[in-house]
Amino acid sequence: MFTSINPYNQRKLKAYRLDTGNTIERKLKQADRAFADWSALSLRERTDYLRKVGGYLNTEKQRYAELMSAEMGKTLREAVAEVEKCAAACTFYADHAEAFLADEFIKTEAQASFITYQPVGAVLAIMPWNYPFWQVMRFAIPGLIAGNVGLLKHAPNVSGCSLAIEELFRACGLPEGVFQSLLVDVPVVETLLKDRRVKAVTLTGSGRAGSSVASIAGREIKKSVLELGGSDALIVLADADLDKAAEVAVKSRMQNAGQSCIAAKRFIVEKSVKKQFTERVLDQINQIKQGDPMNDATTMGPMARLDLADSIERQCRDTLAKGAKLLTGDMKRSGCNVAPMLLDKVKPGMAAFDEETFGPLAVLIDARDEADAIRLANQSDFGLGSALWMQDLDKADRLARQIQAGSVFVNGLMRSDARVPFGGIKTSGFGRELSEIGIKEFVNVKTIWIEKN
Template sequence: MFSSINPYNQQKLKTYRADSSQTIERKLKQADRAFADWSALSIRERTDYLRKVGVYLSMHKQRYAELMTAEMGKTLKEAVAEVEKCAATCTYYADHAEAFLADQSIETDAKHSFITYQPLGPVLAIMPWNFPFWQVMRFAIPGLIAGNVGLLKHASNVFGSALAIEEIFRESGLPEGVFSSLLVDSSAIEGTLKDRRVKAVTLTGSERAGASVASIAGSQIKKSVLELGGSDALIVLADADLEKAAEIAVKSRMQNAGQSCIAAKRFIIEKSVKKQFTELVINQISKIKQGDPTDETTTMGPMARLNLADDIERQARESIAKGAKLVAGGKGTGFQRSGCNVAPILLDKVKPGMAAFDEETFGPLAVLIEAKDEADAIRLANQSNFGLGSALWTQDLDKADRLVRQIQAGSVFVNGLMRSDARVPFGGIKTSGFGRELSEVGIKEFVNVKTVWIEKS
């Protein structure tokens, strides 16, 4: 049995019975059968279905937002925005998928040669709880339009969201088996992934989970895409718009209670402006209003689970023990916390070797790191095992053009908020994973890039 618990008040919302082996087998059979018919449809026919998904999401966004808020604690405003983003992504791919997947003619000495993009089959998606709808939809929308079918293993604390997403596809008219949720724990994943009917896997999660899933997929010679989080650097150079940088830094770090893979986690600031920037950051943090996530005036809700809140405290405490200074969110080594409700924590004097520098901090913990100059800032940003997103703040765009090429990350946002967007690829390097989601690149991750060569007669 699995339980979903409201993190704000710790009330049990619902319990779910785990899928039996017979149920898993039935869903695998359905997916296998559905793939034959779904992949035979034209891209235009599949995009028509996904347009309906977008409309359905927009019509019912409040209901689904309330479900997310109850299950994992994000503010209702953030939850509504998440559903809207999913709906917009349906429209984006419906508008562009036909062009993305069109046959590509290649000039050779053949009579005719071209590349065609064909789906692989059932794809297993192992997804986390922090963006219960968006994480799933950014895989499912392009994957289904490309002709694949989806099998979702969602995080157990958001099984309500998993079933709701299945409902969305069903109510939008997609045939049975094109998208199914598996209500299972991690122990059932290996057998499912090894099943011959499952052709590929995508995972968003921890480095440890990614290594395990990639190992299994590799042993079966199956394609995998991994997004494993990060310790994203936000670099502030001396010529930056400091007020705007501080505002966006805090927004990036504290949105979704800091539970975002691509949040700005390490603020790296040139020494000459660090004092001023620190004051601005503290001022921005003071404006955050914590409380009931269903209250429209609340700007930051609780963390999703008690153990996650415990871990953020551990990382902060261990860093303080090594010389970091707590400048917001508590006193000494004590933190302002009630259950899953953790006040924003700001640490100064953070250096390599501290948990807050070396590890992914998945919660409302921001850190200040001093850099001697721009070269030192880039060095510190790259001194990480992760490489998902990053940000660079400078008003010299010629300098920015030079420095973005030195930052080791899957994306760099100059003078703006780090985020995912359907129009551009999303993913990382190093232990942040491999492969890309979204954009034209993402829709082609789970297709057979087939060469066709027609010889001259």
Template sequence: MFSSVNPYTQEKLKTYRADSQTIVERKLKQADRAFADWSALSISERIGYIRKVGEYLIANKQRYGELMTAEMGKTLKEAIAEVEKCAVTCTFYADHAEAFLADQLIESDAKTSFVTYQPLGAVLAIMPWNFPFWQVMRFAIPGLIAGNVGLLKHASNVFGCALAIEEIFQKSGLPEGVFQALLVDSSAVEGILKDKRVKAVTLTGSGPAGASVASIAGSQIKKSVLELGGSDALIVLADANLQKAAEVAVKSRMQNAGQSCIAAKRFIVEKSVKKQFTELVLQQIQQIKQGDPMDVATTMGPMARISLADDIERQCRESVSKGAKLLSGGQREGCNVAPMLLDKVKPGMAAFDEETFGPLAVIIEAKDEADAIRLANQSDFGLGSALWTQDLEKADRLVRQIQAGSVFVNGLMRSDARVPFGGIKTSGFGRELSELGIKEFVNAKTVWVEKA
């Protein structure tokens, strides 16, 4: 049995019975049968279904937003925006997928040679709770348009969202078995992934979970894509627009109560502007309004689970014990943690070395721009990053030195359907979204035709 709990009130919302082995087997059979028919449709026919998914999402965004807020605590405004983002991604792929997956002609001495992109089959998606709709949809939308079918193993605290996403595809008219939720715990993953009917896996989650899943997939010679979080650096150089940088830094760090893999987590600031930037960040943090996430006036909700709040407190406490200075926040009631700002953070502290998954921002002093790049790269993670400078020629030089899957110059770090998303180092491998994302789970088949 699994239970979803409202993190703001600690009220038990609903209990779910785990899928038995018999039910899992039935869903695997359905997926296998559905793939044969779904992949046989033309891409334009599959696109038609996905357009309906987008329309259904918009028509029901309030209901699904409220479900997300109740299950994991993000503000209702953030939750509704998440549903809307999923709908926008439906439109993006509906408009561009046919071109992305068109046969690619290759010049050769053959009569004709080209690459054609064909689906693999059932793809297992192991997804986290922090963006319970977006994380799933950014895999499912391109994956289904490409002709694959989806099996979702969602985080157990958002099983209501898992079933809602399954409902969305059903209500939009997709054939039975094209997208199914598996209500199982992590112990069931190995058996499902080893099943011959499952052809690939995508996971967004922790490093240990990613290493385990990649190992299983590798033992079966199956494709995997991993997005494993980050400790993203936001570099502020002396010539930056400090006011705007501070506003964006706090928004990036504190949205979703800091529970975002691509949030700006380490503010690395040149020494000459560190004091001014820190004061501006404190001003922004003081404007955050905590409270009931269903209240439209609330700008930051609770963390999703007690254990997560415990961990962010530990990371702050351990960092302070090694010389960091807590400038604000830290008060806590249950899952509600007041946003924290740590100064004097250095390598060797938990707030520098680990991924901090909660409302904790840290200030790190850099001697100059070269030192800032060094500190940014001094991390096991490499997901996203940001660089703030008004000298765009300098930015063009420095972005190439930052070890990360993406760099946002003078803007908010985010995932966007139009550009690839993913990381390097222990942040994972593979890409989601854009053209690269839709091509992760296809067979790039070479066709060579000689003259008869």
């Protein structure tokens, strides 16, 4: 059984029976049959379905938002925004998929030579709890429009969200088997990946999970896309707008109770403005109102599970033991409700520098100058996202290219956006989601060459 527990008050919400072997086999057969018919539809017919999904998401956003808040603790405001983002992605891909997937003609000596993009089949999506709708939909929307079918293995603590996502596709008239949720535990994943009917896999999660899934997919010669952890650097140089930089830094770090792979986790600040920036960050943190995520006045909810709260507390204590300083007073925690924390004097070799911290813990790191800031930013096994704050935009262009990450946002909030690719390098994974590049991750890029008579 999987059990959903409200992280704010630890009340049991609902228990879910895991799929049996027979149920899994039935769903695999349905996916296999559905692919033949779904991929045979015209691209326009598939985009029409996904437009309906976008409209349905907007209509039902309050219901879905309340479910998310109850199961994993994000504020209702954050949850509504997440559903709206999913709906907007439906519209984006419905508007642009025809251009993204159009045949590309190449001038050669042939009578005709071109590239065509064709779906591969059933794609297994292994998804996390922190953005229970967006993480799924940013795979599902382009994947289904391209003609694939989806099998979702979601995180156990958001099983209600998993079933709700399957329900929304059915409610919009998509044929049976085009998108299905599997309530299965981790050991079943290998069985699924070895099944000939599963053609590819996408995973958002930990490095350990990504390594395991990629190794199985590699043995089976199946495509995989991995979006793993991050320890994103937010670099603040001497000419930055400190007020705006501090505001965005705290928003990035503390939104979703700090449980975001692309949160600004390491604030790397040029020494000459460190004191002023720190004061502004503390002021922003003091404005956070933690509490019941269903309350409109709450700006930060609880962490999603007790073990996650234990982990962030351990990382903070380990970092303090090596000489860091806690600027936000004593560590405050009640169950999953962990108060925002700011550590100073953090250096390489400390847990809060070397590891991914998945919770409301921000850290300050001294940089001598811009070169030192770039060096510190790149001194990480991760390479997902990053942010750079400075006024000299010509220099920003040059420095952004030196940062080892999948994305660099200059003077703005690092985020995923359907219009641009999203993904990482190093141990943050490989492959890309979103944009034209994302929709082409799970297609057969087929060359067709017609010789002259």
